[in-house]
Amino acid sequence: QGYAGMKHILQSQSVPTAVVIGSYDLSVGVIRALEEAHIRVPDDISLISYDNIPQMEDLPIPLTAVGGHPQTIARQIVQTLLSVMNGDTPPLLQLVEPELVERKSCRAFTSDRK
Numbered sequence: 653q654g655y656a657g658m659k660h661i662l663q664s665q666s667v668p669t670a671v672v673i674g675s676y677d678l679s680v681g682v683i684r685a686l687e688e689a690h691i692r693v694p695d696d697i698s699l700i701s702y703d704n705i706p707q708m709e710d711l712p713i714p715l716t717a718v719g720g721h722p723q724t725i726a727r728q729i730v731q732t733l734l735s736v737m738n739g740d741t742p743p744l745l746q747l748v749e750p751e752l753v754e755r756k757s758c759r760a761f762t763s764d765r766k
Contacts, residue, residue: 654681662689670698670758676707679715687712698758704751714755720748 654673658681661667673679679701686693693699693713701708704719725748735742 654678655685656681658682658685662686662691668697670700673699673701673703673715675703676701676705679703679708679711683712693757694759700758704753708753709755713757715757716755717753718750721751724748 654677657678658671661671662685671682673682679699682699683693686697691697699713699715701715701717702719704717705722708715708717728746728748732742732746
């Protein structure tokens with residue numbers, strides 16, 4: 653889906669200077685579409701993923717990501733399961749503070765950017 657979506661965006665008259673991507677799998681497709689179109693990240697377009705997992709660093713372009721830290725999420729899941737096993741009723745909604753992990757897929761916006 654990321655590949656097809658990025659190809660569609662690239663065919664539009666107004667190509668964005670930045671794209672926020674929803675997951676690792678979508679990110680892989682977006683990067684492939686940009687590489688095929690010879691669009692350079694971050695020189696021509698910046699990418700940010702909302703899927704803060706360590707694999708983002710291993711992509712051809714290490715992606716800047718935002719989201720809950722994986723260890724924090726895992727810890728919260730374990731605590732919730734232990735709570736349920738003890739007969740407690742954990743809250744239905746649990747919040748995880750997001751963090752921004754800056755890598756090599758973004759650059760500052762300038763008015764001279766195409």
